[in-house]
Amino acid sequence: MRLHPLVRHTLTFFAVLNGSGNPIGWSANHRLHHAQSDTVEDVSSPRIAGFWWAHLRWIWQAGQASISRYCPDLDRPQYRIWSRLQLPIMALSYAAGILLGWEGFFWLGSIRLVFALHGQCFVNSICHMGGAPSEPGTDSSRNVGWLAVWHLLQGENWHRNHHAQPWCARLGLTRWQLDSGWWVIVMLERLGLARDVKRPRTARGAAAVPAAQPAPQVAAVETV
Numbered sequence: 001m002r003l004h005p006l007v008r009h010t011l012t013f014f015a016v017l018n019g020s021g022n023p024i025g026w027s028a029n030h031r032l033h034h035a036q037s038d039t040v041e042d043v044s045s046p047r048i049a050g051f052w053w054a055h056l057r058w059i060w061q062a063g064q065a066s067i068s069r070y071c072p073d074l075d076r077p078q079y080r081i082w083s084r085l086q087l088p089i090m091a092l093s094y095a096a097g098i099l100l101g102w103e104g105f106f107w108l109g110s111i112r113l114v115f116a117l118h119g120q121c122f123v124n125s126i127c128h129m130g131g132a133p134s135e136p137g138t139d140s141s142r143n144v145g146w147l148a149v150w151h152l153l154q155g156e157n158w159h160r161n162h163h164a165q166p167w168c169a170r171l172g173l174t175r176w177q178l179d180s181g182w183w184v185i186v187m188l189e190r191l192g193l194a195r196d197v198k199r200p201r202t203a204r205g206a207a208a209v210p211a212a213q214p215a216p217q218v219a220a221v222e223t224v
């Protein structure tokens with residue numbers, strides 16, 4: 001989808017505030033993950049070194065995916081600015097709660113960040129513990145229902161749906177796969193703040209998701 005610049009930058013601010021990193025680096029890693037899913041080239045695959053590699057270690061140890069290869073389209077000033085703003089925003093994110101006292105410092109800083117970061121990391125770890133580990137290259141992505149609670153029903157936990165149709169803006173495909181992110185996107189679309197929203201290929205939701213299959217070897221086309 002394409003978002004109005006005001007919405008795009010507002011959402012990017014909150015993503016950086018919650019520790020997701022800058023949009024260029026995030027997008028390069030994300031596109032590499034889709035292009036090389038479950039191969040040795042997939043920087044965050046648990047098949048490289050298990051759960052903790054996929055959950056946290058890859059962030060420090062795998063290195064940054066090539067920006068010139070995976071997202072040259074985003075290597076522009078409007079996105080580069082977030083790389084410079086990242087450190088001050090994270091300092092604000094960590095420490096601003098002190099204005100409300102020590103309780104604010106811990107609950108709005110450290111505890112919120114631990115909650116938000118592990119919620120993001122679970123997408124790469126727990127949501128990729130499926131498939132057949134002895135067969136590299138087979139799709140390890142899976143939907144994890146209980147993670148919906150940790151994600152505050154925001155939809156990222158329906159990760160197999162996402163890998164099956166990575167162009168699709170909707171993550172929860174059935175009535176019970178709650179996806180509040182999708183409801184926000186629909187609202188933005190109706191307000192004229194989102195366009196080119198990609199929907200599932202069929203209206204039958206889960207029926208559109210094929211069974212586990214070899215990971216796609218082409219780069220996903222996604223826009224932030």
Ligand SMILES: [Zn+2]
Nearest residue numbers: 030034162166
């Ligand atoms: Zn993705």
Ligand SMILES: [Zn+2]
Nearest residue numbers: 033128141159
């Ligand atoms: Zn994935």
